[in-house]
Amino acid sequence: MNCELVSVGTELLTGDTLNTNVMFLSKELSINGFSVLYHTTVGDNPGRLKSVIMRALTRSDLIITTGGLGPTQDDLTKETIAEIFGMEMEQRPEIVAKLKAFFDRRGVEMTENNLRQSYVPKGGIMLPNPRGTAPGIMIEKDGKTVIMLPGPPHEMMGMYEDCVEPILHQLKNQLVISRYYNLSDIGESTVEDTIMDIIDRQDNPTVATYAKLGEVMIRLTANGDDPETINALLDRYEKIIIERFGDHIFTHSQDSLDVTVGKLLMQKGLTVALAESCTGGLVASKLAEIPGISASLKMGLVTYSNEAKMQLLKVRTETLDRYGAVSEQTAREMCEHLKEISGCDITASVTGIAGPGGGSPEKPVGLVYVGVCAKGKTTIKKYLFEGSRKIVQLRTANKVFHLIREAILDKTE
Amino acid sequence: MNCELVSVGTELLTGDTLNTNVMFLSKELSINGFSVLYHTTVGDNPGRLKSVIMRALTRSDLIITTGGLGPTQDDLTKETIAEIFGMEMEQRPEIVAKLKAFFDRRGVEMTENNLRQSYVPKGGIMLPNPRGTAPGIMIEKDGKTVIMLPGPPHEMMGMYEDCVEPILHQLKNQLVISRYYNLSDIGESTVEDTIMDIIDRQDNPTVATYAKLGEVMIRLTANGDDPETINALLDRYEKIIIERFGDHIFTHSQDSLDVTVGKLLMQKGLTVALAESCTGGLVASKLAEIPGISASLKMGLVTYSNEAKMQLLKVRTETLDRYGAVSEQTAREMCEHLKEISGCDITASVTGIAGPGGGSPEKPVGLVYVGVCAKGKTTIKKYLFEGSRKIVQLRTANKVFHLIREAILDKTE
Numbered sequence: 001m002n003c004e005l006v007s008v009g010t011e012l013l014t015g016d017t018l019n020t021n022v023m024f025l026s027k028e029l030s031i032n033g034f035s036v037l038y039h040t041t042v043g044d045n046p047g048r049l050k051s052v053i054m055r056a057l058t059r060s061d062l063i064i065t066t067g068g069l070g071p072t073q074d075d076l077t078k079e080t081i082a083e084i085f086g087m088e089m090e091q092r093p094e095i096v097a098k099l100k101a102f103f104d105r106r107g108v109e110m111t112e113n114n115l116r117q118s119y120v121p122k123g124g125i126m127l128p129n130p131r132g133t134a135p136g137i138m139i140e141k142d143g144k145t146v147i148m149l150p151g152p153p154h155e156m157m158g159m160y161e162d163c164v165e166p167i168l169h170q171l172k173n174q175l176v177i178s179r180y181y182n183l184s185d186i187g188e189s190t191v192e193d194t195i196m197d198i199i200d201r202q203d204n205p206t207v208a209t210y211a212k213l214g215e216v217m218i219r220l221t222a223n224g225d226d227p228e229t230i231n232a233l234l235d236r237y238e239k240i241i242i243e244r245f246g247d248h249i250f251t252h253s254q255d256s257l258d259v260t261v262g263k264l265l266m267q268k269g270l271t272v273a274l275a276e277s278c279t280g281g282l283v284a285s286k287l288a289e290i291p292g293i294s295a296s297l298k299m300g301l302v303t304y305s306n307e308a309k310m311q312l313l314k315v316r317t318e319t320l321d322r323y324g325a326v327s328e329q330t331a332r333e334m335c336e337h338l339k340e341i342s343g344c345d346i347t348a349s350v351t352g353i354a355g356p357g358g359g360s361p362e363k364p365v366g367l368v369y370v371g372v373c374a375k376g377k378t379t380i381k382k383y384l385f386e387g388s389r390k391i392v393q394l395r396t397a398n399k400v401f402h403l404i405r406e407a408i409l410d411k412t413e
Numbered sequence: 414m415n416c417e418l419v420s421v422g423t424e425l426l427t428g429d430t431l432n433t434n435v436m437f438l439s440k441e442l443s444i445n446g447f448s449v450l451y452h453t454t455v456g457d458n459p460g461r462l463k464s465v466i467m468r469a470l471t472r473s474d475l476i477i478t479t480g481g482l483g484p485t486q487d488d489l490t491k492e493t494i495a496e497i498f499g500m501e502m503e504q505r506p507e508i509v510a511k512l513k514a515f516f517d518r519r520g521v522e523m524t525e526n527n528l529r530q531s532y533v534p535k536g537g538i539m540l541p542n543p544r545g546t547a548p549g550i551m552i553e554k555d556g557k558t559v560i561m562l563p564g565p566p567h568e569m570m571g572m573y574e575d576c577v578e579p580i581l582h583q584l585k586n587q588l589v590i591s592r593y594y595n596l597s598d599i600g601e602s603t604v605e606d607t608i609m610d611i612i613d614r615q616d617n618p619t620v621a622t623y624a625k626l627g628e629v630m631i632r633l634t635a636n637g638d639d640p641e642t643i644n645a646l647l648d649r650y651e652k653i654i655i656e657r658f659g660d661h662i663f664t665h666s667q668d669s670l671d672v673t674v675g676k677l678l679m680q681k682g683l684t685v686a687l688a689e690s691c692t693g694g695l696v697a698s699k700l701a702e703i704p705g706i707s708a709s710l711k712m713g714l715v716t717y718s719n720e721a722k723m724q725l726l727k728v729r730t731e732t733l734d735r736y737g738a739v740s741e742q743t744a745r746e747m748c749e750h751l752k753e754i755s756g757c758d759i760t761a762s763v764t765g766i767a768g769p770g771g772g773s774p775e776k777p778v779g780l781v782y783v784g785v786c787a788k789g790k791t792t793i794k795k796y797l798f799e800g801s802r803k804i805v806q807l808r809t810a811n812k813v814f815h816l817i818r819e820a821i822l823d824k825t826e
Contacts, residue, residue, distance in 0.1 A: 026425070
């Protein structure tokens with residue numbers, strides 16, 4: 001069933017509000033087997049809203065709108081859609097009663113304009129909104145279904161769960177299952193190249209790749225009448241993906257690499273300590289976002305200056321003088337000394353030039369050394385990243401997690 | 414000038430990616446005086462993409478697309494738009510050379526599909542992309558302007574600043590000037606209430622408030638024919654804003670609080686060291702994002718465990734035993750001892766319970782102590798934050814920056 005999302009609100013067109021509603025609804029619709037073919041955003045302008053809705057009705061079976069249901073003059077969604085369908089508006093006493101109760105509970109006097117929310121197109125179904133004042137509305141007419149939801153995300157999501165999801169299940173009988181494979185240390189174009197044969201003949205399941213900084217996600221999605229058939233379809237493709245990408249796949253969940261590594265550390269009962277120069281605590285803070293990580297993350301040292309490297313990590317003056325702070329030797333001493341200081345199972349170090357200043361012909365901006373010390377072995381890797389200071393830091397952090405994962409799995413050369 | 418944004422990518426329709434590009438571009442276009450009337454999102458489907466672009470051409474003068482410029486089979490934006498305008502594709506040798514250099518620098522072999530990115534519609538203008546492989550394209554034809562930008566936000570935003578903003582200034586003759594006031598330690602509704610009289614009668618300049626975590630930004634935008642008239646309009650309102658908000662305004666730029674504090678440290682030649690428990694390096698890593706900060710940020714200690722607090726910061730066993738790791742006393746010892754260890758002008762400490770686990774009735778999740786030591790004075794503040802682990806960490810970091818700023822300005826009680 002083809003579906004289309006229409007977001008109504010001038011605040012979206014002026015860039016004052018980030019439209020998180022479409023992502024939420026798109027994901028839910030996709031999971032439930034609906035094909036979302038378009039998102040359209042239009043302001044609080046009845047003429048343009050009307051033309052957008054009429055266009056949507058020509059190409060989609062299910063239209064979900066968000067926004068424009070509130071009490072103010074510029075909230076026009078239901079009036080506009082009622083007009084298109086030739087429906088009159090009627091006041092519903094039960095909504096009036098709810099509105100009055102809502103304001104009574106808050107001890108606030110209800111302004112007159114709030115009563116606009118008690119009107120529903122005749123023949124439309126009211127969807128209750130326990131989290132706000134504007135109810136949602138569903139209209140089924142001429143083979144089309146239009147569902148109008150309020151704009152505030154928590155009201156919209158609540159109404160989705162309460163009312164819309166059950167409606168979707170009725171509209172569509174087919175089952176959809178997705179599986180995810182998250183890869184690191186490989187680029188999106190290589191991933192695509194490697195499974196081009198599957199992508200080219202895709203039908204059911206469908207295959208898609210998504211790139212994030214330093215990670216690529218493959219999504220397999222199949223539909224069918226029962227879980228067994230769908231899973232058998234997915235199994236066949238999963239086998240190929242695992243065969244071709246092997247250890248590049250760091251998780252079969254949607255977890256990012258840092259979360260995967262954090263969970264792996266906790267699961268294996270391993271402790272970790274970090275010594276960061278140019279990432280300035282980014283690696284530690286990414287781990288620190290994971291609930292329960294205090295069991296594994298014991299300490300982090302942000303040694304930005306040479307003095308801090310010497311004072312906290314006992315990096316030798318000779319090493320800094322001879323090879324410089326950004327060198328294999330310094331990265332090595334940083335993680336090896338941190339091992340002694342912390343006693344942790346795994347230690348990692350970062351030293352590099354994040355830029356934009358500080359580069360030289362021999363040591364350009366983007367040059368980074370990452371060291372990992374585990375199981376009596378030290379691995380030092382040299383990278384040259386491009387991009388802004390922040391991108392260099394993020395790419396570096398990504399490599400630290402990659403190397404920690406390799407150390408845990410004992411895959412370092 | 415009427416403008417329309419077209420986002421291309423199936424990952425947006427499946428809800429796998431949040432569309433932050435349209436918010437960024439909408440805001441920039443609005444600031445520059447363009448009316449954005451529609452956003453449309455369409456998948457990697459040439460037929461539907463074509464119909465969306467053709468529709469956009471009937472109602473808008475400027476169309477900006479994002480996405481669909483990459484190397485893969487489903488990247489079809491420029492081919493589709495070239496077809497609509499009846500333009501042929503031609504390979505540009507300078508793009509081929511850049512692509513080869515890009516892959517050479519990374520020491521990765523370029524797969525054949527990357528060459529697709531070297532084709533540009535004949536007569537189109539190539540917009541360079543120093544942050545990625547896919548260049549942007551501008552086409553001006555039949556009184557319409559179409560600008561195609563890559564989908565990855567950092568590439569898109571970089572290209573916007575380098576190429577698109579200058580193009581917008583040429584397209585539009587009227588002058589628009591915006592001024593920004595960034596406030597901390599005050600809520601958005603209070604800000605709005607305080608200047609409701611201005612907001613209510615706004616015309617030229619317009620006034621808008623934007624809330625971020627722990628910060629509120631006020632934007633004043635005026636338009637006119639010459640800078641003098643516009644600045645006179647802005648001056649009148651600026652005076653009111655400064656009078657009413659005083660020291661809550663931490664900057665007249667768009668800089669966030671962390672960047673403002675980092676710049677203030679560098680500007681005043683002050684050194685800083687950080688001791689972080691529950692924020693796990695977040696404060697240090699936020700500072701580390703600022704170019705040149707190595708002059709001020711000397712060291713950071715992530716002391717997650719009690720052992721690390723004792724070993725690295727010499728927090729006394731008695732203090733931890735008697736008051737606990739999350740206490741005013743521990744926060745005090747952390748920043749005072751760090752002062753001795755680092756010799757920095759300012760030291761700050763954080764200890765708290767970010768959650769979701771680890772809370773108790775006496776010390777609930779969200780309880781945080783922040784300490785700042787400067788000019789021979791130690792200030793400890795206690796906070797109780799609500800929200801997820803990440804939100805508690807972000808709010809805490811915000812308060813650290815707020816207190817460091819107060820210490821620099823000598824405003825601590």
